[in-house]
Amino acid sequence: MKPSEHKFSPAGYSAQLRQQDGTDGAGSVRPVAGAEARDFKQLAEDIRSYLASPQGLNEEARREYNETLNRAVLGFSRERDRILAMIADRLIRLRIHQLDGYNSPYETLAEALFAEVIGLNVLELVLRHKEGLEEIQVVGTAIFEVRGGTAVPSVYRFEHEREVERIQQNLVLFNNDRINPRKRWAEVMLRDGSRVTMTGYGYTSKPTLTIRFYTVKSFSLDELCQPAYRTINSRIAGLLRQVLAARLNIVIIGPTNSGKTNLMKALIAELPEQERIITIEGRHEMMLSRDFPSRNIIEYEADEDDQLHKASQAFKLALRQSPQRIVHAEIRDEDANIYVRACTRGHSGSMTTVHANTLEDVPEAITDMCMLDGRGINPDRLVKRIAQYVTQVGIEMRNIGDGRRVISRIGKLAWEGGETVVRNWAVYDETADDWQYPDPDVPELTARLRQRSRMVME
Secondary structure (H helix, E strand, O other): OOHHHOOOOHHHHHHHHHHHHOOOOOOOOOOOOOHHHOOHHHHHHHHHHHHHOOOOOOHHHHHHHHHHHHHHHOOOHHHHHHHHHHHHHHHHHHOOOOOOOOOOOOOOHHHHHHHHHOOOOOHHHHHOOOOOOOEEEEEOOEEEEEEOOEEEEEEEEOOOHHHHHHHHHHHHHOOOOOOOOOOOEEEEEOOOOOEEEEEOEOOEOOOEEEEEOOOOOOOOHHHHOOOOOOOOOHHHHHHHHHHHHOOOOEEEEOOOOOOHHHHHHHHHHOOOOOOEEEEEEOOOOOOHHHHOOOOEEEEEEOOOOOHHHOHHHHHHHHHOOOOOEEEEOOOOHHHHHHHHHHHHOOOOOOEEEOOOOOHHHHHHHHHHHHHHHOOOOOHHHHHHHHHHHHOOEEEEEEEOOOOOEEEEEEEEEEEEOOEEEEEEEEEEEOOOOEEEOOOOOOHHHHHHHHHHHHHHHO
16 A cells, blocks of 8 residues: 555654654653744744655655645645644644744644745635636746636735745755756656746746646546537547547647647547557656556656756657557657657657647648758758658647637648648637538548558458
């Protein structure tokens, strides 16, 4: 059983720490010089150090403990209760029940210390309405809330940027990281997919804090057809299933928070369970092993700052691990060439996302990235090759006015007359709130399916 599955006992945990740091089991502790005379900030620093440095935990227990601290900071109620109990127990051990002359709006000293060491200041008020909250974006003292893919100014804001910096220091402290004049950024990633990105003065003009919550477990194409989402309809779902069966390479584009990752997971859910899939991401966000535990999936987490673990190295290893499909979270500069090679050398049915304004721009955008390595490549030939073999089917996502995320366009990319063209198979009409089908027969897809059927029979 994992540590998180056991009933948490603050007293038991404290007893374990006492046993390891030389205190006895009756609750006596080594004297703390001037404990009764400490002011609140000094006591807060003691609590912060205590929480950040538990003694004697093995690596797995430490990882579980840090996860609890991170989730407590990010507003998860169960973990908050655990840490509040630990703070209360620490005060009992220090024999501190109150501070003379200190007044606070909290009912107990433990709650006041929790708010200082763990709490998110005014963001606590934002988290009271966490239902549907996808991101919290902080720029200086300004706060923005993202719901339904749309960022709107919050009614709350910080009084001073120092309060943002304190939250940053709490988060990095509990991850053995740092954010200071030498390293002015940090990231925290939780195993459920929640992520925090922070920058400090000197890297950005103001301290920033972006909290992205993991709000979706997994989707299927059928779920995306439901009234609650209406990202697609049943006809679009059938079209996408045909694309998967035909093993055409797919590229997805769209702005941030338009649902690209959720769509990719829904497409993966439709694949046969026996297919071997390899994913390459900068951060584990799709969480395929968690949502599809019985699948034959290898997930790479590439680190572009580490020469030994960059995306290009992950690709090299992945190609030797017999993948049937490669799922690349996002094509970036240095791995563009190797993804192109993978798609043209036997790994049909692969998927990726690209930053591009329109589907017509995608082959040229990938070509520009491929050219960065300085090799002598004819750009026109490369654009043609990518349009024909790498980005065979393009899917465009969009956020529409009511907060919905929809597939706004599906088309077959081709090369005609020296340029990329897109033959639209489905286009979303926002006025009619429905999809139009300019080419309802989809002859290219029908031909590909027949070809795949013959290959399977042979």
